[in-house]
Amino acid sequence: MSAPQAAQAAAQVAQAAAPYWRTAGMSYVAYANACAQHLRNCLKEPHKTAAASREAIHYKFSVWENGVAGRPTIRSSNPEE
Numbered sequence: 001m002s003a004p005q006a007a008q009a010a011a012q013v014a015q016a017a018a019p020y021w022r023t024a025g026m027s028y029v030a031y032a033n034a035c036a037q038h039l040r041n042c043l044k045e046p047h048k049t050a051a052a053s054r055e056a057i058h059y060k061f062s063v064w065e066n067g068v069a070g071r072p073t074i075r076s077s078n079p080e081e
Helices: 003-017 028-042 047-054
Strands: 058-061 073-076
Touching: 028 047
Parallel strands: none
Antiparallel strands: 058 073
């Protein structure tokens, strides 16, 4: 086997061994979020409501200028909050 053929064979093996989410062109976080959403869609009540309530994300951030933190802003994934 020549060097170019060996390199091509190695690339094919690496591609075949790659995780499905990487082969699909997704990041792991996007893949995990898609899996979680599919799982939540399959749940029956009351488990579906409980899972939806845990899905909300809340975080606080501050803009820093000249080494000093500005006023913190609280964000939520829930538009009502």
